[in-house]
Amino acid sequence: MRLFVLGATGAIGQHLLRIGLEHGHHLTAFVRSPSKISQRSDLLKVIEGDVFNASRLTQCLAGHDCVLSAFGPTTLRTTTLRRDFGRTLALALRNSNVPRVEIVSAAFLFPNIGILGYFLTRTLFRKMAPDMAGMESEIMQNGIDWTIVRPPRLTNGPATHAYRIADDHLPKGGTVVSRRDVAEFMIGEAESPAHIRHIVGIAR
């Protein structure tokens, strides 16, 4: 497959590149800092670009089978970066005729995530949550085969290969998942789509 990776310099993104290469896919990493990509392969092309530039994104996206996004600004402050990113990506997907996309969002957007989640969305994540929800709504458009991946707290732990998946809610009792497992799920979902137009909860 030809996979287009956004957020490829981040922690999940690096796992996406590594697993994608292990599976023999052709990968394009579209990044703002190419020097941050240390992986080398004839199957990996690194392109410098701005994820808020729709025409450049459209041009680079053409010919790919699927976009995998682990994009995510670290700020907890009020911002529209995530929504702006979602809008730009949706436009580029339509204009490049690449219908398939998976994006990493966050489990705190599920309505029933327990008392801790309820508390966090009203405190620490209070300003970030509307922007994250905005990113999702920009992507959930007609004509786009989207999958939204909502992990709870991410860890740098090993791949368990035993993560649990649920459509439209977090798997029961799930509070953490490793970044490796999230990347593994996303590559598998690109290869064999089973959650098109679904919001997926993923947890150990």
Ligand SMILES: NC(=O)c1ccc[n+]([C@@H]2O[C@H](COP(=O)([O-])OP(=O)(O)OC[C@H]3O[C@@H](n4cnc5c(N)ncnc54)[C@H](OP(=O)(O)O)[C@@H]3O)[C@@H](O)[C@H]2O)c1
């Ligand atoms: N931490 C958690 O427990 C948790 C839980 C649930 C969901 N999440 C979500 O999961 C996402 C991915 O996690 P992660 O650990 O892989 O994050 P990460 O290591 O911080 O990677 C974020 C990626 O987004 C890119 N990025 C950020 N702002 C950008 C901008 N303005 N323009 C272009 N690229 C930008 C970064 O690029 P640069 O390298 O160029 O900065 C990097 O590639 C997070 O963003 C978060 O929203 C996190």
